[in-house]
Amino acid sequence: MATQSTLVWGTAEVVEAEQVAEGVRRVVLAPERPTPARPGTHVDLRLAPPATDEPDGPRTLTRSYSVVRSDDGGRRLTLTVQLSPTSRGGSRRMHALRVGDRLPVTAPLQNFPLGVGAARYVLLAGGIGLTAVLAMAEALRSRGADYRLVVVGRSRSVLPYLEELRQRHGDRLALHVDDEGGALAVERLVGEIAAADVARRTELYMCGPIGLMEAVRRCWGEAGLPPTHLRFETFGNSGSWAAQEFVLRLPGHGREVVVPPDATALEALEEAGIPVMADCRRGECGLCLARVLDVQGRVDHRDVFLDDTQKAASERLCLCVSRVAVPPGTDTLPADPDPASDPAADTAPERRGVLTLELP
Template sequence: MAVQARARWQRARVVEVADAAEGVRRIVLEPEHPEHAAPGTHIDVETGSGARRVRSYSVVRSEDGGRRLTLSVQLSPTSRGGSAAMHRLRVADEVAVTGPLQNFPLAVGATRYVLVAGGIGVTALVAMASALRRRGADYELVLAGRSRAVMAYLDDLVAEHGDRVRVHVDDEGTSLAVGGLVAGIAQAPAAATTELYMCGPIGLMDAVSRTWAEHGLPTTNLRFETFGSSGRHPAEEFVVRLPQLDREITVAPDTSILDALAAAGVDTLSDCRKGECGLCLAKVVNSTGTIDHRDIFLSESQKERSSSLCLCVSRAAAGSGQARPAVLSLHLT
């Protein structure tokens, strides 16, 4: 995955705010230094004061040469941080943002493209689908969600892309069957030159990645974007112990280990903050709970061993019936 250098920070003014779906807010920004955002780009937004809180949001639309950038943010039910701050924004508010950052580029030259979005992951793929339509490419857009009410841009995408859209809705009994999706790609004549781009919950991402490998499809043809709210356990408070520093730090439900360490004055290396690059990897010395790996950097076998974790997204959850918060003992590299 190509990664460009970090863009400079700047101010951006909120010019539109509206609901894109149930629990999803559409926010249009006008940055002071406009720059067109290509499909697959995101911007970082500072969502808190004091210890710097930075969240990444996909650019859904880039208009007028980047003078208007549309984001869409799903409110986390446990959020007191990033998504809650974004949902409080009103027209004329200002926020600190970066210019567009590219970790998820749309390639040119594939015979066929399959875009797979789970829930709010659709925000990373809206611009890609529009670009493929303009190119006249052979593409398919697969949308999966719990209900139509929470699926942002669903009607717009169906209107724009017609029968290229496949909609899977859990409460309608049409949930996405990952095995069937990938098998269909593997059995098609253009299998070796089909690229799949996906964004969504970590469970969906893992299932697609695992099935893709089982069918022997080229790993370079599987592209992905992540977002930090995915997890197999609800976010809860836990404790991080750093034996090498003789420190003990509490991590709140709305805060990452990385941000909690920074707030406590503990410096660590990091870059993507989405569990993709592995720069913030730390060694697990011990744990009293279950480690919820929310990254896509570690392999499945590495996650099962839980000998290391990514500080930017991974969490810990107490076992059932355990009254005290889980405790993670870590060694920072």
């Protein structure tokens, strides 16, 4: 059940590309150096800008997509991509891929591994989140495990592979489609899990819209189910606000360090030559905790080490993932009443957050 996070880049050729649902394309890649992809894995792809349009568009984009199935020892990796109406370009470029195209792709990466030995498994997919759990469902089926596959979508027409799923999983598949009046009652789903005799040995794996996942997390916690048995794939950080530039003030060091939007506080401190202890670098282990002395703006914790009470108190934060944001429509809070400040302070207040810290 190990995670695999080392990026090994190679080249793959597109060997199949076809529409499989409304706005959804299936793309089959043949990597030059095949590696079998286990359930829960994804690959990163580098997508070059199309030659014809977007002359001023962004440069090469790196995007992650779940491996829906891996055949023949990884010689055929199937991805399935929904064209996002709010696409920043990734899904549009994926949809433009044609058979014979070649592109850089990583070996399969794993940060959503399927465990062995749970008494029961529930796989919950919202919309195109289906892609993250399809291979899991197949693995559980062949293991003879006790599992349910719950698929939620706004319409049947946008969900790929439905007929195949019904054939393979039969009664284990539960489909909830909004436009047919079958919206999922999250409380009921979690309630049924919690009422079963194997409740504490049941794992739920989910991938879907953040609203659905938040609802499940809330119900899961209220039902007193083990938090670590709720597994989810978010692809990227799950901050409350987009990353903004902010300032770190370190009275103990007499230093001020600017954290740009594409770096973490930890990276900015290391760049500035200030020694900081850290290990996991993804908000899990708690080694990089620092004490918060003051904050202007809002702390966006983004870690999973502190619990909700500790985050609300904001006495400490994880340098590797936490940020400060000034949400749109707010001023920096509280205002800095520095009497020696620039007399032009009656102009627009500074839009950058400021975090004053004491490092260990």
